[in-house]
Amino acid sequence: MTEEQLIQEIVSGNTLAFKTLMEKYQERVFHVAMGFVHLKEDAEDLTQEVFIKVYQSLSTFNHDSEFSTWLYRITINTCINFVNRNRKKRVLQSIEDVWQSAFNQYDKEKTPLEKLITSERNLLIKKAIDSLSEKQRSAFILSKYEELPQKEIAAIMNTTEGAVEQLLQRAKNNLQKKLNRP
């Protein structure tokens, strides 16, 4: 069954077809969500929110773009809204994460000190990614987490390939600046 047929089936009320579509795209949505929230439980909640939105608005999808492009757009908007909504909560969460990840790592080759250093470094990377502007962050996540070509990112973000290239370059520079700060 082609994707278009699958969508038609879902619109006509076939929930099994929706399950098939979801199984196909679930991991992609989850990884993008992870890029935004860095927490499995939150990423799962976001994945659920995205697919419910998709189910509710699939009848409005007009096939002007690829389904995946449309899906990524919904994912990014949902993630940005989620992050803005939970900004305060996330600061406390990230501190908690360092301790949790430092002592819950099953890597026996690393000493506790090395684990703590890795966790702290990861927290800094998370903070640096989170401090990027919405556009830079979206482009960065789509490029790094999903390894999408610039052309597709441009289609998702409704911009030009040149603009995406610039956003990625700026994101990279900003991350370098923030992480190399003494």
Add this chain to the structure above:
Amino acid sequence: MRTENFIDDFIRDEKQTEPNPFLTTRIMAEVEKMQQTEIKIVPWWQIVVFVASIVAVVFLGITLGNSYINPISQEITMNINDNEIENFGYYSLNSHE
């Protein structure tokens, strides 16, 4: 260069995180619950018809009530129960005084 490697390592670790295998089931349950709620929602026209029918019944009741004509003539009649009238003879008899 080293920072870039750290970022790549971090992203690789995050990409290795797998979603809960029951996530699909969870979402499907949510979708089905949503569908049931949609079915339960009464369409607006049904509410309008229901309210209109109640109004019509009340109006019909009032109209029927007002249109009722009493067949009994409206002339004033007086019913006198003789037993309740005080007997004048009672006052005219001196022996009772």
